[in-house]
Amino acid sequence: YDWHDWNFFFKLFDLDLKYEELLERYPHKLQVYPDTIPTLEWLRDAGYKLGIVTSGPKYQRLKLKLAGLLDYFDVVITRDDVNAIKPEPKIFLYTIERLGVEPGEAVMVGDSLSQDVYGAKSVGMTAVWINRNGDRGYNMADYEIRTLYELRKVLGGER
Numbered sequence: 683y684d685w686h687d688w689n690f691f692f693k694l695f696d697l698d699l700k701y702e703e704l705l706e707r708y709p710h711k712l713q714v715y716p717d718t719i720p721t722l723e724w725l726r727d728a729g730y731k732l733g734i735v736t737s738g739p740k741y742q743r744l745k746l747k748l749a750g751l752l753d754y755f756d757v758v759i760t761r762d763d764v765n766a767i768k769p770e771p772k773i774f775l776y777t778i779e780r781l782g783v784e785p786g787e788a789v790m791v792g793d794s795l796s797q798d799v800y801g802a803k804s805v806g807m808t809a810v811w812i813n814r815n816g817d818r819g820y821n822m823a824d825y826e827i828r829t830l831y832e833l834r835k836v837l838g839g840e841r
Contacts, residue, residue, distance in 0.1 A: 688738045702741050709748040715814075719829035722754040729779045730837075733757040735774060735790070737767035737797065757781055768794070769801030778807070792835065799823045810836055 688701035690816020746752040785806035811823035
């Protein structure tokens with residue numbers, strides 16, 4: 683659904699429903715790629731500060747919590763926190779400020795060339811495109827990976 687807010691659509695169609703209710707009722711429908719948790723554990727154990735930048739609304743935190751991912755991250759920044767969506771520089775700069783790092787020290791890993799890669803590069807971050815489907819990438823990202831396991835090579839192994 684990209685950056686759209688499901689609650690907006692529910693209200694638009696006069697449905698008495700909140701996306702948060704759907705998440706809480708059907709948490710088993712949230713799927714996490716098998717390489718996600720092992721990679722997050724490796725990054726955490728290696729001492730990296732981890733953050734989420736999402737163009738989604740604040741209920742993204744609930745989604746992360748229900749998927750068992752929230753506690754891996756030092757910060758989670760949604761569009762509601764900064765009134766901005768990716769690729770606007772504001773959302774990236776706010777996130778790295780909260781993490782206490784400079785743009786040149788930060789690595790953005792994302793699956794969208796137009797939102798994640800372009801946004802990160804526009805503020806001086808290293809951009810890693812996770813291209814799980816083998817799409818054409820136009821050499822925009824600094825690195826292209828197919829799985830999160832490949833981040834070890836990009837980041838140079840243990841920290």
